[in-house]
Amino acid sequence: xxxxxxxxxPVPAVLLAIISVQCGAAIAKTLFxxxxxxxxxxxxxxISSLILLxxxxxNLKEITPQQWKIxxxxxxSLGAMNLIFYMAIERIPIGLAVTLEFIGPLLVAIIxxxxxxxxxxxxxxxxxxxxxxPWSNARIDLLGVLFALIAGGLxxxxxxxxxxxxxxxxxxxxxxxxxxxxxxxxxxFGFFENGLVNLTPKLFGMGVALALLSSAIPFTLEMKALxxxxxxxxxxxxxxxxxxxxxxGFIFLQENLNFYEISAVICVITAxxxxxxxxxx
Numbered sequence: 001x002x003x004x005x006x007x008x009x010p011v012p013a014v015l016l017a018i019i020s021v022q023c024g025a026a027i028a029k030t031l032f033x034x035x036x037x038x039x040x041x042x043x044x045x046x047i048s049s050l051i052l053l054x055x056x057x058x059n060l061k062e063i064t065p066q067q068w069k070i071x072x073x074x075x076x077s078l079g080a081m082n083l084i085f086y087m088a089i090e091r092i093p094i095g096l097a098v099t100l101e102f103i104g105p106l107l108v109a110i111i112x113x114x115x116x117x118x119x120x121x122x123x124x125x126x127x128x129x130x131x132x133x134p135w136s137n138a139r140i141d142l143l144g145v146l147f148a149l150i151a152g153g154l155x156x157x158x159x160x161x162x163x164x165x166x167x168x169x170x171x172x173x174x175x176x177x178x179x180x181x182x183x184x185x186x187x188x189f190g191f192f193e194n195g196l197v198n199l200t201p202k203l204f205g206m207g208v209a210l211a212l213l214s215s216a217i218p219f220t221l222e223m224k225a226l227x228x229x230x231x232x233x234x235x236x237x238x239x240x241x242x243x244x245x246x247x248x249g250f251i252f253l254q255e256n257l258n259f260y261e262i263s264a265v266i267c268v269i270t271a272x273x274x275x276x277x278x279x280x281x
Contacts, residue, residue, distance in 0.1 A: 008221070008224075010224070010225040010228040010229045011225075011229070011233075011237065013221040013222075013224055013225040014221065014222065014225045014229070014234060014237045014238070015237065015240075016221055017217070017218035017221040017222050017225070018218075018237070018238070018240060018241050018244045019244055019248070020213045020214070020217045020218045020221070021213070021214055021218050021241070021244075022094065022098075022241070022244045022245045022247075022248040022249075023213050023248055023252070024044075024209075024210050024212075024213035024214030024215075025089060025094050025098075025214065025245065025248065026094065026248050026249065026251075026252035026253055027206060027209060027210045027213065028040045028041075028044065028086060028089070028210055028214070029089055029090070029094065029253060030206075030252075030253075031043075031203065031206060031207070031210070032086075032090050034198055034203055035190075035193075035196065035198050035199065035203060036190075036193045036194075037083070037086040037087045037089075037090045037193075038083060038086075038087075038186070038189040038190050038192070038193040039190045039193055039194075039196050039198070040086055040207075040210070041082050041083045041086045041186050041189070041190065042183075042186050042187050042189065042190025042191075042196060043190070043196070043199075043204070043207035043210065043211070044082065044207065044210045044211050044214055044215070045079060045082055045179065045182050045183045045186050045187075046183045046186075046187060046190075047207055047208055047210075047211035048179055048183075048211040048214070048215035048216065049176075049179040049180050049182065049183040051211060051212075051215070051216050052172075052175060052176035052179050052215075052216075053176050053179075053180060055172070055176070056172035056173060056175075056176040058172070058173040058176050058177050060177070063169075063173075063177070066168060067165070067168055067169050070161060070164050070165045070168070070169075071165050071169060071174055071177050071178055071181070072181055073157075073161055074158065074161040074162060074164075074165050074174065074178045074181075075177065075178035075179060075180065075181030075182045075185075076181055076182065076185050077154050077157040077158045077161060078158050078178055078179065078181075078182045079181065079182030079183065079184075079185040079186045080154050080185065081151050081154035081155050081157075081158055082182065082186070083185075083186050083189060084147050084150050084151045084154065085097065085101060085147070085148070085151040087144075087147045088100075088101075088144050088145075088147035088148040088151055089144075090144070091141040091143060091144025091147070092140060092141050092144035092145060092148065093246070093249050093253075093255040093257060093261075094245045094246070094248065094249035094253070094255060095242060095243075095245045095246025095247075095249045095250075095255065095257055095261070095265055096132055096140075096145075096148070096246075096257070096261055096264070096265075097144070097147075097148040097151075097245070098148075098241055098242045098245035098246075099128065099132070099242040099245075099246075099264055099265045099268045100129065100132065100145060100148035100149050100151075100152060101148050101149075101151045101152040101155055102125075102152065102239075102241065102242055102268050102272055103125055103129070103149065103152045103268070104151075104152030104153050104154070104155040104156035104159075105152075105155055105156060105159060105272070106121070106122075106125055106268070106271060106272050106275060107122070107156060108156045108159050108160065109235075109272075109275050109276065110122065110275050115278075117274075117278050118275060118278070120274075121271040121272075121274050121275040121278075122271070124267050124268075124270060124271040124274070125267065125268050125271040125272075127264075127267050128263075128264040128265070128266075128267030128268040128271070129264070131260045131261070131263050131264040131267065132145065132260070132261060132264045162174075165178075171223070175219070179215075222234075232276055232277070235272075235276040236273050236276050236277065238272075239269050239272035239273040239276065240269065242265045242268055242269055243265060243269055246262070246265055
């Protein structure tokens with residue numbers, strides 16, 4: 001009797017990937033006091049890069065000039081997105097940061113559309129941002145909000161470039177080489193902030209856990225799920241990420257969201273899932 005390989009069904013795999021990423025973000029935030037946001041991002045991306053390079057072992061000599069032109073900016077956008085997102089969650093709760101960051105993918109999904117329903121989704125997401133804006137609440141850090149929105153813009157660029165590179169390059173090679181350039185971009189910031197100078201065996205171990213939870217594990221789970229799920233179903237499941245971020249922030253970091261902030265999360269989740277449901281196939 002042959003041994004069957006253990007494999008999660010696709011929907012639980014995606015949900016587990018989402019939880020893994022947000023648990024990783026919670027671990028990252030606990031590292032900020034010791035090594036800073038840039039040091040944490042450097043450790044996560046650096047270790048993830050090594051893991052992926054060892055796993056896929058891409059032959060750099062075989063990469064064509066056309067592939068280099070896309071994979072380099074793809075990796076740089078990935079690195080900048082992670083660095084600036086960590087700078088955001090250093091200042092604001094994880095749930096709010098992920099909610100704001102989700103505006104980038106949402107705009108990518110509906111950009112160029114002229115249908116009224118798509119404008120409604122944009123309006124709903126804008127309402128979510130308006131609910132978060134500190135009109136009368138000084139506890140929200142404006143710089144943190146700005147960083148989260150910039151991270152969302154970089155996420156949008158990452159999605160567009162990822163779509164292009166996936167058509168001309170093997171997925172494993174693209175991700176491993178992209179992560180390499182992400183590490184090259186971020187590592188100087190980690191050393192400049194002096195965060196990496198403070199590394200101890202315990203902190204390094206947490207960095208390995210961070211790399212596994214935020215990159216290696218979710219990447220593997222998502223790739224397997226994508227092979228079995230319709231892209232629309234996958235996108236709807238990913239729309240739950242802001243809620244997962246808020247829950248992980250509450251459980252692991254005691255980050256409480258008020259009524260307006262919870263409403264903002266619901267608005268963005270609804271807009272993201274709704275745009276996916278009504279998108280043209």
